Amino acid sequence: xxxxxxxxxxxxxxxxxxxxxxxxxxxxxxxxxxxxxxxxxxxxxxxxxxxxxxxxxxxxxxxxxxxxxxxxxxxxxxxxxxxxxxxxxxxxxxxxxxxxxxxxxxxxxxxxxxxxxxxxxxxxxxxxxxxxxxxxxxxxxxxxxxxxxxxxxxxxxxxxxxxxxxxxxxxxxxxxxxxxxxxxxxxxxxxxxxxxxxxxxxxxxxxxxxxxxxxxxxxxxxxxxxxxxxxxxxxxxxxxxxxxxxxxxxxxxxxxxxxxxxxxxxxxxxxxxxxxxxxxxxxxxxxxxxxxxxxxxxxxxxxxxxxxxxx
Numbered sequence: 001x002x003x004x005x006x007x008x009x010x011x012x013x014x015x016x017x018x019x020x021x022x023x024x025x026x027x028x029x030x031x032x033x034x035x036x037x038x039x040x041x042x043x044x045x046x047x048x049x050x051x052x053x054x055x056x057x058x059x060x061x062x063x064x065x066x067x068x069x070x071x072x073x074x075x076x077x078x079x080x081x082x083x084x085x086x087x088x089x090x091x092x093x094x095x096x097x098x099x100x101x102x103x104x105x106x107x108x109x110x111x112x113x114x115x116x117x118x119x120x121x122x123x124x125x126x127x128x129x130x131x132x133x134x135x136x137x138x139x140x141x142x143x144x145x146x147x148x149x150x151x152x153x154x155x156x157x158x159x160x161x162x163x164x165x166x167x168x169x170x171x172x173x174x175x176x177x178x179x180x181x182x183x184x185x186x187x188x189x190x191x192x193x194x195x196x197x198x199x200x201x202x203x204x205x206x207x208x209x210x211x212x213x214x215x216x217x218x219x220x221x222x223x224x225x226x227x228x229x230x231x232x233x234x235x236x237x238x239x240x241x242x243x244x245x246x247x248x249x250x251x252x253x254x255x256x257x258x259x260x261x262x263x264x265x266x267x268x269x270x271x272x273x274x275x276x277x278x279x280x281x282x283x284x285x286x287x288x289x290x291x292x293x294x295x296x297x298x299x300x301x302x303x304x305x306x307x308x309x310x311x
Contacts, residue, residue: 021074024051024100028091028123030116031102032109032135036213038069042135046070052102056091058115062106079103081115088122095128102133109137113157113183138211139181142242145218146206149276150179150247158183159192166195174199179247189241190227196245197223204246204286210239249283258282262293271297 029048034040049055050072056079057063063076079087091101103110103119110116123130139155156173159182160166173180180200184192196205205226209217217236221229223245230236261281265274275290282289 021051021053024048024053025129026095026098026100027129027131028095028120029100029102029131029133030110030120031104031133032137033066033104033107035107035136035138035141035211036216038066040136040212041066041070042133045133045135046072048133049074049102049104051100053099054091054094055102055104056087056119057103058105058110063104066104074102079115079119084115084118088119091119092122092126092128095123095126107136107138109134112137112139136212138183138208138240138242141211142206142208142218142244143181145208146244147220148179148204148206148244148246149273152178152247153244154178154180156180156182158185159195161188170195170199177248180243180245182243184241184243186237186239186241189237190230192243193223193226193230196243197226200245200248203248206244207236208242208244209236211242213239215239247280249280256282258284258289259292259296262289262296266293266296 029052031045031048032042033045049067049070052074055063055067055074055076057076058078058080060076060078067074067076077087077090079091094101103116105111105114105116108114111120120130143153154173154176156169159169182192193205193207200223203223204220205223206218206220207226207229209215211218215235215238219229258278261278262274265277268274269277271290271293275293276286278284278293279286279289
C-alpha cells in the first residue's frame with residue numbers, strides 16, 4: 001500500500017512545490033517552460049523543478065541549461081519521440097517508488113505537438129497523479145496576439161510533411177468554418193502558406209514568428225499574398241512559426257445588404273468588431289466593411305444616432 005502522497009492513485013489536488021529536491025508528493029508534473037524568453041518561467045515551475053526527484057526532458061541539454069539558469073541541480077533523464085515508449089516504463093518505475101517526476105519539453109507545454117502524450121496516458125492508466133503546471137505556450141501566445149475573432153479554433157499542430165496524408169488533412173481543415181491555428185518550421189513555411197491558400201481561399205492569416213524572442217514578428221496578411229510577403233524579406237522565413245488563419249466567412253443569404261447588417265451591428269459593437277462580424281455574415285471583404293463602418297460613423301449613422309455604445 002502506498003503511503004499518503006507517494007504515488008497516490010486518482011486525481012491530484014495540485015500540491016504546491018516546496019522548493020527542495022524530493023519534497024514533492026509522488027506523481028508526474030507536466031511543467032511548461034519558456035518558449036524563448038527565460039523571464040517567462042513561472043515561480044511555480046521553478047519551485048516544481050527544484051522540488052522534484054527527477055526531470056524527464058525532451059532534450060537533456062536544453063533542460064540542463066534551463067536548470068542551470070535557475071540554479072537547480074536535478075537528475076535529468078531523456079523522454080523524446082524516439083524513446084518515449086521505453087522511457088515511460090522508466091518513469092513508471094520511479095513513480096512506483098513514490099518519486100516525483102517533472103516532464104518538460106524543449107519549449108512551451110509538453111505533449112502539445114511535442115513528446116509526452118504517450119507518457120501521460122501511461123501514467124494515468126496506471127493510476128498515478130498527473131499534475132499540470134501551466135505556463136508559456138506558443139499556441140495561446142499566438143491566439144491572444146492575433147486579433148482573430150472566432151467562436152471556435154481548431155489546433156492542427158504540425159501538418160503532415162507531404163503526400164496523401166497532407167492533402168487529406170488540408171481538406172479536413174477546409175471543410176470546417178472555424179479559425180485554424182498550426183505550427184510550422186522554417187523549411188516548410190512557404191509551402192504550407194501556399195497550401196493553405198489553395199485549400200482555404202481568400203482568408204487572412206496571422207503569421208507569428210519567434211514569439212517572445214528578440215526578433216518576434218506578428219503580421220496579418222491575406223493568404224493570397226502570404227508567400228510574397230514572406231519572400232520580401234529573407235529574415236521572415238527564419239525561426240519557428242505559429243499560423244492563425246481566420247475562420248471561413250459565413251455565407252449570406254440572397255439579397256443580404258451589407259450596409260443594413262453593419263447598421264444593426266454598429267448599434268451594439270465597436271467599428272472594428274462590427275466590420276469583422278459583418279464580413280463573416282455577408283462574405284464581403286473585411287477591409288471594405290471596415291471602411292464602410294467608419295463612413296457610417298462619420299455620417300452620424302446607426303451606432304451613435306441610435307444610442308449605440310462607445311467602446
